[in-house]
Amino acid sequence: xxxxxxxxxxxxxxxxxxxxxxxxxxxxxxxxxxxxxxxxxxxxxxxxxxxxxxxxxxxxxxxxxxxxxxxxxx
Numbered sequence: 001x002x003x004x005x006x007x008x009x010x011x012x013x014x015x016x017x018x019x020x021x022x023x024x025x026x027x028x029x030x031x032x033x034x035x036x037x038x039x040x041x042x043x044x045x046x047x048x049x050x051x052x053x054x055x056x057x058x059x060x061x062x063x064x065x066x067x068x069x070x071x072x073x074x
Contacts, residue, residue, distance in 0.1 A: 003047075006040040008033075014047040018068065021050050022061050030068060039071045046071075 003010050012032035035043060046064060
């Protein structure tokens with residue numbers, strides 16, 4: 001996937017990938033369409049962090065979920 005373009009499709013791909021990696025039980029509450037392209041760089045940073053790690057601790061998962069909640073459209 002080419003993530004160099006700031007598109008809504010790429011935002012949605014990254015959010016779905018993050019949710020899958022975190023195995024988020026509340027994944028349905030975090031719809032990819034709830035995130036704006038305006039937050040692309042922040043979402044890309046989180047995506048790169050999450051996919052670079054073989055596993056995440058509980059505190060890391062909580063921190064990522066919290067940050068995604070902050071980036072979500074109100």
